[in-house]
Amino acid sequence: MPKIIVNEFLTLDGVMQAPGGPDEDKESGFKHGGWQFPYDDKVMEEKIGEGFDDADGFLLGRKTYDIFSSYWPKFDDPNNPIATKLNSLPKYVMSRNLKKVDWNNSTLISDNVVEELRKLREKPGRSIQTWGSNDVLQTLFKNDLIDEYRLYIFPLVLGTGKRLFGDGTIPKAFKPIECVTSPTGATYHRLASGGKPTYGKMGP
Numbered sequence: 001m002p003k004i005i006v007n008e009f010l011t012l013d014g015v016m017q018a019p020g021g022p023d024e025d026k027e028s029g030f031k032h033g034g035w036q037f038p039y040d041d042k043v044m045e046e047k048i049g050e051g052f053d054d055a056d057g058f059l060l061g062r063k064t065y066d067i068f069s070s071y072w073p074k075f076d077d078p079n080n081p082i083a084t085k086l087n088s089l090p091k092y093v094m095s096r097n098l099k100k101v102d103w104n105n106s107t108l109i110s111d112n113v114v115e116e117l118r119k120l121r122e123k124p125g126r127s128i129q130t131w132g133s134n135d136v137l138q139t140l141f142k143n144d145l146i147d148e149y150r151l152y153i154f155p156l157v158l159g160t161g162k163r164l165f166g167d168g169t170i171p172k173a174f175k176p177i178e179c180v181t182s183p184t185g186a187t188y189h190r191l192a193s194g195g196k197p198t199y200g201k202m203g204p
Contacts (some may be wrong), residue, residue, distance in 0.1 A: 004145050005055075005129045005146075006137060006140070006146055006148070006150070007130065010152065013157040013158060013159065014163040015158045015160070015163055016132070016134060016164050017033075017134075017162040020034065021033055024067060025063065025067075028161075030161050039154045041183050044184075047188045049082065053081075054127050055127055057120075058129055059129065059133065060136070061094055061133035061134070062093065063135075064133045065091070065103070067132070068103075072087055073087060073103065090105050090107065091106040091107070093106055093107065094110075094133075095110060113139060117143070146193060152188055153187045153189065155184075171196065172193065172194070172196065173198070174193065175193070176189070
C-alpha cells in the first residue's frame with residue numbers, strides 16, 4: 001500500500017504560496033512570489049531530489065496541475081530525475097472544474113474524491129506524493145489520509161498567503177524521522193504521523 005506523502009516549501013510563519021516565482025500564484029493579491037529562490041543551495045536540492053526517489057505517482061490540485069503541466073513537459077532531459085518522474089509517472093488530479101487533463105499519464109478525479117483516494121492507497125507502491133496543492137491538502141487533513149510530511153522550511157516570514165496548517169486544522173502530533181539544516185539556514189523536516197497530541201504541565 002503506498003503512503004501519501006506531503007512535500008511543502010514553507011516560510012517560518014507557515015506560508016506555502018508561490019515559492020517558485022512572482023507569477024506562480026497571485027491569488028488574494030499575494031505579492032511575495034519567488035520567496036524560496038534566495039535560499040536555494042545544494043543541501044536543499046539534494047533533499048528535494050531524494051524526495052522524488054520513492055515516488056510512484058503524484059496527487060495534484062487544479063492550480064498545481066496547471067503550473068506543473070505548463071512547465072515540466074518542456075524538460076525532456078533523461079538526466080533530470082525530477083522532470084523524468086513528473087512527466088512519466090501517474091498524476092491524479094483532484095478538481096471539480098477541469099473537464100480533462102492532457103499531461104501524460106494524468107487521471108482526473110472529480111467525484112467521490114475521498115473514496116478514490118482510499119482506492120489509490122490499496123494499490124501496490126511506495127508513495128503517492130503531493131507538492132503544493134493547498135486545497136487537496138485540506139481534504140487529506142480532514143480525512144486523516146496523510147502518512148508522512150517532508151517539509152522544507154526557510155528562514156523568513158511573509159505575514160500573508162496560503163498556509164499549510166490554517167485555522168481549523170485537526171490537532172495532530174508527529175514523529176521525527178530526519179532533520180537537516182542547510183548553509184542558507186533552511187531546514188528539512190521529515191515527519192511521520194504520530195496520532196493525537198498529548199498534554200502536560202511545565203514547572204513544579
